Amino acid sequence: MDKQIFTLTRTNRRFVAETIRDSPDGHMVIVSEPTRTLDQNALLWPLLTEVSRQVVWYGRKLSQNQWKSFFTAALFGMDVVPNMDGTGFVALGERTSTMSKKKFSELIELIFAFGAERNVRFAAPKDQYLARV
Template sequence: MKRTFILVHNQARQNALRCVAEADFGMCVTVCEPTRSLEQNALMWPLLDRLAKQVVWYGVKLTSEDWKDILTASLRKQRTAPGIDGGFVVFGERTKTYSKAQLSELIELIYAFGAQHGVEFENTKEIA
């Protein structure tokens, strides 16, 4: 059985405490920030698509997925490794586990980077 409590008022907190007090030994309890919202995810991909369509990066057009890797690597202080066939691989992060605050940071980075490179993000704010 899995129970999720969003601590938005005292009753929710009391319900969570009661559930923990009644839980069997061996159960696992996790308290964490809420993960990204569907609205944030729905905004992120059109923004990345605008970068992919409008920015040429060192002579190359990149995909939305490529831009996500580059920007998440930048946001979390990138790591690299030598590629199997030469070159380097830059490790980005998977955003599905991002908190709302972390995804907000990424979206702000996308806007800032896009502004520096003349990207037009028309109508993307209507999505969120």
């Protein structure tokens, strides 16, 4: 059987249950919250762009990806481990592609709050951004 992914709805629950019942032993079933949407992800990058253009963090201009790591670590924590040759460290954090919609919304809210504290001017007001997702 090929991999099948279902978004549960009131109308398909019976079909999903039958599919599970008819699956061979050893197959896996994972039930989880939906991950972030493409619209949410599309919102993230313009916000990171504006922060990277307008904020200097302790004398440094950070890239969009660095800000993304910064915000995800601030919200969800991170682990720092030695690099392969022992000459430095690598920060391990949560990937945004695996975040639930709720966690991703918290990330977006954190970026807006951080921007407001530092007078970041986003291209559109917060409510216009959030209306898209």
